[in-house]
Each structure stands twice: as structure tokens, then as C-alpha cells.
Amino acid sequence: MLKPGLVVYLHGDLGAGKTTLVRALLHALGHVGRVKSPTYTLVEPYQVNGLNLRHFDLYRFQDENEWEAAGFRDEFDGRNVCLVEWPEQAQGLVPQADWDIRFRILPEGRNIEIHANSLMGKECLTALQN
Numbered sequence: 001m002l003k004p005g006l007v008v009y010l011h012g013d014l015g016a017g018k019t020t021l022v023r024a025l026l027h028a029l030g031h032v033g034r035v036k037s038p039t040y041t042l043v044e045p046y047q048v049n050g051l052n053l054r055h056f057d058l059y060r061f062q063d064e065n066e067w068e069a070a071g072f073r074d075e076f077d078g079r080n081v082c083l084v085e086w087p088e089q090a091q092g093l094v095p096q097a098d099w100d101i102r103f104r105i106l107p108e109g110r111n112i113e114i115h116a117n118s119l120m121g122k123e124c125l126t127a128l129q130n
Helices: 018-029 064-070 119-129
Strands: 007-011 043-048 051-057 080-085 099-105 110-116
Touching: 007 018, 018 043, 018 051, 018 080, 018 099, 099 119, 110 119
Parallel strands: 007 080, 007 099, 051 080
Antiparallel strands: 043 051, 099 110
């Protein structure tokens, strides 16, 4: 269901489960190592099952100069699957999402909605649903 070049935005409050979803996804793909939150590094790279994944956490992201200095533009090269927490922190810099995943904390559990915004996003979502 994941294809190189896929950009996924993860929206939700602190503690809603964004990093937990990324961790579960990586383990489902066969990653056996630790999956840590990129809160301080802003991005963590992973290679698993033939895919290059980039897990961004932009909660602490400051400004456009930081984006350029870190070389983040190069990570969105059409070869990486980019999972982006807090994309609104880099609005106008992060490419348009193929998927928007929205997390909502409920009194018991979570509600997660996935919206496809592109043809590739729709194809991947259809594969997920089948």
C-alpha cells in the first residue's frame, strides 16, 4: 500500500498516536530496531522492505532557513515515503500530502481518519482497504 514518493501528513494533538502509528507501520514492514520519535532530530530515516522511509516530527521546527539548512527539500525526492507529524509547522515548505491522517482522542480510544488527496494516495488507500 506504500509507494516511493508518498507523502503522508499525520495530524493530531500531543499523545494522539502519530508516532505509535509510524512505529507500528515500520514493524509491520519488518523493521526490527528501535523506532524513536524524531522530536529533537526532526527526521529519522529508515530502510525497510525495499522502501526508504523518512519520519519527520516538525513540532519544534522554527523557520524556513532551518528547512533549507537541514536539506529537508532533498528528502521529498519522489523516492522516499515521507511521514510528517505537525506538517502545519512547515506550511508552504512541505509538499502536498497524498494522505492526510487525522487522529482524535476519544474518551475511550482513538478515531483515525485517512483522506486521499492525489491519484497515488487514492491508489494506496484502495490497496489498504482491500
